[in-house]
Amino acid sequence: MTWDWSAVRAFMPHFRDGLWVTLEALALGSLISFSLGLVWTLLMRAPTRWVRWPVGVVTEFVRNTPLLVQLFFLFYVLPEWGLTFSALTTGVFAIGLHYSTYTMQVYRAGIEAVPVGQWEAATALSLPARRTWSAVILPQALRRVVPPLGNYVISMLKDTPVLMSITVLEMLGQARLFSQQHFQFTEPVTVIGVAFIVISYLASLLLRTLERRLVR
Numbered sequence: 484m485t486w487d488w489s490a491v492r493a494f495m496p497h498f499r500d501g502l503w504v505t506l507e508a509l510a511l512g513s514l515i516s517f518s519l520g521l522v523w524t525l526l527m528r529a530p531t532r533w534v535r536w537p538v539g540v541v542t543e544f545v546r547n548t549p550l551l552v553q554l555f556f557l558f559y560v561l562p563e564w565g566l567t568f569s570a571l572t573t574g575v576f577a578i579g580l581h582y583s584t585y586t587m588q589v590y591r592a593g594i595e596a597v598p599v600g601q602w603e604a605a606t607a608l609s610l611p612a613r614r615t616w617s618a619v620i621l622p623q624a625l626r627r628v629v630p631p632l633g634n635y636v637i638s639m640l641k642d643t644p645v646l647m648s649i650t651v652l653e654m655l656g657q658a659r660l661f662s663q664q665h666f667q668f669t670e671p672v673t674v675i676g677v678a679f680i681v682i683s684y685l686a687s688l689l690l691r692t693l694e695r696r697l698v699r
Contacts, residue, residue, distance in 0.1 A: 490670040494661050501657030505643050508575050512639050515579025520586030546584035551645055553577050558649040574646040582635055589631045593624035633690030637683050
C-alpha cells in the first residue's frame with residue numbers, strides 16, 4: 484500500500500465542505516440538546532404528575548431507542564404526515580433531541596448538588612421562584628455540569644457520521660463519496676480520522692478552559 488498525496492490534495496475541497504457541515508451540525512445540535520435538556524429537567528420538577536409523566540415517557544423512549552432509528556423516523560416517516568424538512572435540519576434536530584435526554588440527567592444532578600441551604604436562603608429572602616432559579620440555583624448548578632456536558636459534545640461529534648444515512652454529506656459522507664468516485668479509500672478515510680481526533684482534542688481543551696474559569 485502506498486500513500487498518494489495527490490489524492491489528499493484532490494480530496495481537500497470535499498473535506499472542507501464536509502467539515503463545515505459537521506461543525507454546523509455539532510454546534511446547532513449542542514445548542515438544542517443543552518436548551519431542551521434544561522427544559523426537560525425543569526418540567527420533571529413540576530408539582531403535578533400530569534406534567535412529569537408525559538415528559539418522563541417521552542425522554543425514556545428517546546433515550547432508549549437508537550439515534551439511527553430516530554433519524555429514519557424523522558426523515559422518512561414525518562413527510563408522510565406532511566412534515567418535510569431538509570436532511571441537515573432533520574439531522575441537527577435528531578441529534579439535539581437524542582442528546583437532550585442525556586443532558587437532562589446532567590442538569591438534574593447539578594441542581595440536586597446545590598446545597599439545601601441555598602434553597603432555604605432564597606425562601607428566607609422571599610425570592611420569587613423565577614428569581615430563585617435564575618439568580619441562585621442555576622448559576623451554581625451550571626458550574627457543576629460543564630465537564631459532563633463537554634463529554635456529550637464530543638459524543639455528538641463522533642455521532643455526526645450517522646447523518647450520512649439520510650444523505651447529509653458531513654466529513655465521512657464526503658470521504659465515502661470521493662472514495663467511490665476515485666476508487667481511493669485510504670487517504671480520505673485517514674484524513675477524516677485525523678480530523679476527528681484534532682477536533683475532539685481542541686474541544687476538550689476549550690472545555691477545560693471554560694471549566695477552570697467557571698470554578699473561579
